[in-house]
Amino acid sequence: PAVNHVVALVGLDFIQNANQTNAAIIFVNMKPWDQRTSRKDQINAVLGAVNGYLFGMRNARGFAFNLPEIIGLGTTAGLEMNLQDRGVNDVQRFAGFVNDFTREANGRPELRGVYSTLRVNTPQLYVQVDREKAKALGISLTDLFQTLQAFLSTLYINDFNLYGKTYRVQAEAQPKFRQTPEDIGRLYVRGPNQHMVPVSALTHTQFQAGPSVLTRFNGFTSALVIGAPAPGKSSGQMLDAVERLVQEKYAGQGVGYAFSGQSYQERASGGQGGLVFALGLVMVFLVLAAQYESWSIPFAVLLAVPFGTLGALLGVWLRGMPNDVYVQIGLIVVVGLAAKNAILIVEFANELRAQGRSIREAALEAGRERLRPILMTSFAFILGVAPLLASSGAGAASRHSIGTGVFFGMLVATTVGIFFIPLFFTVIRALSERGLARPLRESAAARQVAPAPATGD
Structure with a gap:
């Protein structure tokens, strides 16, 4: 009931971007x-x-995945990891390691x-x-291989122009003559x-298992591994x-890895969120220091x-949600609003202190x-964002x-944080004034004990 249209393409391996007779893709x-x-x-x-x-099918292997959020940035949404053969040097053993990796990765609580x-x-x-027999019969190996290529695959011959268009000429046997x-x-x-010598007199055929498509990533034989977070x-x-695994x-067994698509972009830009957050706090501190003309008051x-940060992370944890980029954007909003509440109290306390009130009285007032x-x-802001908690739609x-x-974040910053802001102001302002008063007392004492200059006749 949720499906609108279905388009199926037989013979296309969408993940590896290859044509295979035993592959198919269905766009839903x-x-x-x-x-x-x-x-x-x-x-x-x-x-x-x-x-x-699909995982329950025995005669075929298939899986469903969602397209990437940004079209063109990778093939699938989620994990896109390329396991690389950097020292195994055997595709069969390498495939065994890949299968073991996917089995253990599915057992991790972070993946599915x-x-x-x-x-x-x-x-x-x-x-x-049989090269020896071919040479004994005087048959050129080049002619033999070209015959196999021409009939079983395609042999390029030439191009010709007709009616203003260029056409390619390729030789190939009809399908009914190359089925067994x-x-x-x-x-x-x-x-x-x-x-004319039959090819059967010069060759031997046998069935064996092997990779249908062998891809390379950064020069190494690789296997693409996809998945999604749990x-x-x-x-x-x-x-x-997956990196720890x-x-x-x-x-240590010669298997490396490299990310591609969205996973690569996330890893390339990862670790910058904390730096941006720290630089934002430094910028806020410098602006407050210029506003109050003090290096200590901005700490209040x-x-x-x-x-606010603790409240935001606690709420995300209670609802079982990941700490994604949207949560980090919300943290920046919480930082600004929590700082706004503190500025209202600190600004008024500074004015009262300038009027001669004590630090404690100024903070309480x-x-x-x-x-x-x-x-x-x-609370006007908190109630305004409350519908986002239960929103629906795309x-x-x-x-x-x-x-x-x-x-x-704002709920905790408002109900808990505002009761600590006067305390922070009292402690920091007291330490600041005590630090300023000490050099003044020392300079005054130095002037009192300094000897008077001698006067002569």
């Missing part, structure tokens, strides 16, 4: 979001149900649906040429004195899990930020006077992430 177009009201009709539920059916595209058990027909191994023996190659796990945790168990404002406007503005997951972080 889902109905619009408003027509898929049931939970079982959502994309993740449909993928899980389809994969459950891990699947490899490497297959080394595809039936293949191996044609062995016996058809190879019915071919003939020209020998000495223009005699529910409640982020893509970063998924990548960390390779380094702990397979790196910045110390209110951890309450500022907390009482600014409590109402802080509660009004903060892109609802992103709204859940950013809404959860902002809602719980």
Whole structure:
């Protein structure tokens, strides 16, 4: 009921971008979001149900996946990892390592649906040429191989122009004459004195298993491994899990790895979120230092930020959601709003202190006077983002992430943080004034004990 259209292409390996007779791809177009009201009709539920059916097939291997969010950035959404043969030097052993890796990766709590595209058990027909016999009969090996290529594959001959278009000429036997191994023996190659010699007298055929497509990545024989993060796990945790698995168990056996697609882009840009967050805090500190003309008072404002951050992370953890990029965007919003609440109290306390109030009285009076406007503005914002927690529709997951972080972050920063801001101001302002007063007392004492200059007649 959730499917709108289906398009099937037989002979196309979409993942490896190769043409294979034993491969197929089905593109499934889902109905619009408003027509898929049931939970079982959502994309993740449909993928899980389809994969459950495909993994149970015995005569075929298949899996369902979602396209990448950014079209052209990789092939699938989720994990895109290339295991590389850097020292195994045997495709059969390498395939065994790949199968062991996918089996162990599926057992990790951070991953699900891990699947490899490497297959080394595809039936293949191996044609062995008796070179000694061919030479004894005076038959050129070049003519023999060209005969096999021309009839079994395609042999390029030339191009010709007709009606302003260029056409390619390729020789190939008709399909009905190249369907069984016996058809190879019915071919003939020209020998000495223009005699035709059957190919069956010069070759031996046998079936054997081998890889249907052998790909290379960065110069190494590779196997593409795809998968998805488990529910409640982020893509970063998924990548960390597969990296640990390779380094702990397979790196010493000659197996390396490299990411591609979205996984590569995430790893290339990973680790910058913390740096950007730290630079943002430094910028806020410098702006506050310029505003208050003090290097110490801004700390009273910045110390209110951890309450909002803790609340946001606690809310995400309670709802079992991953710490994704939307949560990090929400953290930046929480930092700004938590700092805003602290600025309201610290600014008013500074004015009262300048009027001659004690530090303790200024902090208590500022907390009482600014409590109402802080509660009004903060709860207006909290109630405004509350619908994001239970939103639905296309892109609802992103709204859940950013809404959860902002809602719980501001809730904790408002209900808990505002009671600590006066304390932070009192302690930091007292330490600041004590540090300034000490040099003043020392300079005053130095002037008092200094001897008076001698006066002469």
